[in-house]
Amino acid sequence: MKKIGIGLDLGGTTMLATAVSEDGRILKQEIRETPAREKAKIILRSIVDLLRLVENWSLSENLEIVGIGLGLPGLVNFTTGVVELMPNFPKMRGFPIIDELKKYFDYKLFYENDASAALLGEYRFGAGKGVDDLICFTIGTGIGGAVLIDGKLLRGPEGFAGELGHITLDPDGPLCGCGNRGCLEALASSSAIVRRAKEIISEGKIKTLLSNYLEREEELNASIIAEEANKGDLLAQKVYEETGKWLGIAIGSLANIFNIYLFLIGGGVASAGDVLFKPMIDETFKRAMPGIREKIKIDRFKLGDNAGVIGASTLPFYAD
């Protein structure tokens, strides 16, 4: 009987469940909207339903389910399985999500922070294959981070390590969701990109096609800005240049802290391409120390948006 792992990537807007083979191939995938603002019990119900779909399909295909792996956003206590903080899920705080799920599934259950799950996906099957020291960023509405040291995830005593989105880069900078000012997340997430574009537009010093979005009251998002930047729009390019610089400052500091050379960038913002990566790479070189900076490589996720769910689904294969 062929073995598979079932996994879930719980996002703030959508949740993704898959059945994945031991060599990292997705055999079945289900997706649905996340009722993120609802009560914990309703979110749980939704997770159970989605996993059940994949479970039933797997059983009907005569596959052996070795376990379930979860990629969870925010801080989930690594020993108790209780949600400490999930910024996009206001009513999940204090919810014993792991114990609750165990009531519905009899398989072995594993979980990681969503960024850690994505890192493991890339490390095992993607752009990080064979590299035992690497750092991942997943950049969307927030910024997740994960660190691999000598082939092992950096967890910290309670599993809260790797909050790379909450490095302070600009002490008096914009307010972050965490309450601090000038975190990387407040400077380089997709929300920060939109905020910065609006700021530049309303300053009015640069006028380009992008400026019209606001006049026409059309919605602006990070992908549109990336598209315009790639078409040559100067305002949009300036926004991505600044975003890339902040990321480069963070990466330079992290390279000095960890002596790590491979940085992988995933999430929606990564698809902006060179308009983001060029300033990011240039800035990293300025910030990292001589002796380290020459060896740094910054790449995009190879598994794209599936890195997290592939990493989560294959957790059961790698359990001790």
Next chain:
Amino acid sequence: MKKIGIGLDLGGTTMLATAVSEDGRILKQEIRETPAREKAKIILRSIVDLLRLVENWSLSENLEIVGIGLGLPGLVNFTTGVVELMPNFPKMRGFPIIDELKKYFDYKLFYENDASAALLGEYRFGAGKGVDDLICFTIGTGIGGAVLIDGKLLRGPEGFAGELGHITLDPDGPLCGCGNRGCLEALASSSAIVRRAKEIISEGKIKTLLSNYLEREEELNASIIAEEANKGDLLAQKVYEETGKWLGIAIGSLANIFNIYLFLIGGGVASAGDVLFKPMIDETFKRAMPGIREKIKIDRFKLGDNAGVIGASTLPFYAD
């Protein structure tokens, strides 16, 4: 026969050699000036002489020397033992310091970055006893850093990890010795403290007793400024307040990155006391995430200036 380790702490101004018992007590200590600007061979000669003094004393006392441990400043390649970068020792670059020392001593030889040696001293015999996850800063003319994760030093693939003095905190800030701008070291080392005091004095907005130092052309250093701050001098207090804030920003970010709660501060600057620690602790609380910040503790080294040499001297006792 009682066992001892012999160790060296190589500083930019002085070098310290000791014989230390397995329980961390210094039995013999020798100190001399470091000829830091001289050729590598002359520095080596000086190191050999100092270690020889302690070796001879130990032999005369019938002690069993289990090995020699070195605390070395800057980047020394962990596999080759070659100096990659020692900012205060311009002519040491590329020098195979470990192989050279082996020509003079027949004992087992161990080495760590000086900040790592200090961390190990504090972890084994000082303020970090029993705490397996902690971070140390040694703040003098430069800022060294070291990270302990689950009882093990963070080294990175080449032993360069832990360069906590080179986290960028103020992207357009003062120039750092490493070539970057706004590193922690450029903002909170003793040299940064003096520079900042001089800046405030020459701005002339605050006039206190400290302002007279420049008029009288007396030399200003971080200890004098600390002394004045503790006597109530507002200008001096402002300098230490800023210094503490920068350290707090770095500590907050590091707490989020590592999920580490214990931070130990050593080096000359640590002796400033509350004028430094109060703003540092306050700022850390602002910068670290909720759930983490409540548990952070910031303490001074218990072994003081001997943390490094005790850590280095006892390396041979802990070798695999």
